[in-house]
Amino acid sequence: MSNINIVIILGSVRVGRETHKVTTELKKRFHAAGFGNTQVLDLAKYNLPIAEERFGKTPTAINGIDDAQAILAKADAFVFVSPEYHGSYSGVLKNFLDYFSDEFKRKPIGVVSVSTGRFGGINASTEMQLLVLALGAFPMPLKLLVPTVHFTISEEGEVKEDFLNTNFNKFVQEFSWFATAIVSHKK
Numbered sequence: 001m002s003n004i005n006i007v008i009i010l011g012s013v014r015v016g017r018e019t020h021k022v023t024t025e026l027k028k029r030f031h032a033a034g035f036g037n038t039q040v041l042d043l044a045k046y047n048l049p050i051a052e053e054r055f056g057k058t059p060t061a062i063n064g065i066d067d068a069q070a071i072l073a074k075a076d077a078f079v080f081v082s083p084e085y086h087g088s089y090s091g092v093l094k095n096f097l098d099y100f101s102d103e104f105k106r107k108p109i110g111v112v113s114v115s116t117g118r119f120g121g122i123n124a125s126t127e128m129q130l131l132v133l134a135l136g137a138f139p140m141p142l143k144l145l146v147p148t149v150h151f152t153i154s155e156e157g158e159v160k161e162d163f164l165n166t167n168f169n170k171f172v173q174e175f176s177w178f179a180t181a182i183v184s185h186k187k
Contacts, residue, residue: 002176004183006030006038007075011082011093012114013044018149019083019114024157026079026112029172041071043092051098065099072103077179078137079110080128084121089113089128097135104135108182110175112144120145140178144171 008026012019023040030038046064082089097104111128113121125143132139144167146152152161159165 002034002037002180004035004037004076004179005074006035006077006079006179007071008038008040008079008081009093009096010040010042010044011080011090011096013090013092014083017044017083018116018153019081021149021153021155021157022112022114022146023081025153025159025168026081026172028157029168030176033172033176035176039071041068043096046096048092048095048099051095068096069100069103072100075103075107076183077108077110077175078104079112079175080132081112081114082121082124082128083114084117084124087123087127089124089131093128094131097131101135104132104137106182106186107137108140108175108179109135109137110140110142110144110171110178112146112171114146114149116148116150118147120147138178138182140175142171142174144168 008023010020010023027038027040048062082093109132111125113125115121122145125145129139152164153159159168
């Protein structure tokens with residue numbers, strides 16, 4: 001069992017969202033791979049206004065922001081999961097990340113994009129990798145693209161397609177190596 005703390009950030013708050021099914025399955029697979037300290041940070045639990053300042057710069061009276069910051073600060077590695085909206089990741093994910101800075105520095109981050117279309121949100125995944133670099137973090141080169149999510153993953157998170165099951169396994173295996181290599185080097 002690894003003692004690396006992985007936080008999966010669920011970057012969708014839309015009613016009827018499908019992205020949560022992907023985070024459920026990822027968490028399950030990380031636990032099975034020995035990362036029992038994996039948790040999901042669901043942005044739907046926060047009602048964050050548009051960021052005017054980073055956390056800690058001015059007193060904040062935003063419900064739950066202190067709890068979110070504590071979770072981020074304890075994390076050793078992250079996975080950003082977002083649907084693709086108009087060729088990019090969700091605005092709610094960007095807004096959330098704009099509140100923080102040091103919490104991501106020099107940490108490994110994997111990228112997962114979700115789409116109802118056939119390309120699995122490839123544009124969003126590329127944009128998220130650029131965002132990871134801008135945060136001063138390390139983007140894992142391999143991305144997980146989840147196409148036609150409404151057909152390929154059940155409500156319980158069960159992956160219905162062999163190709164996607166293989167991709168989930170490959171992503172978890174690669175991220176496990178990537179995160180372990182970076183975190184162990186920092187200690």
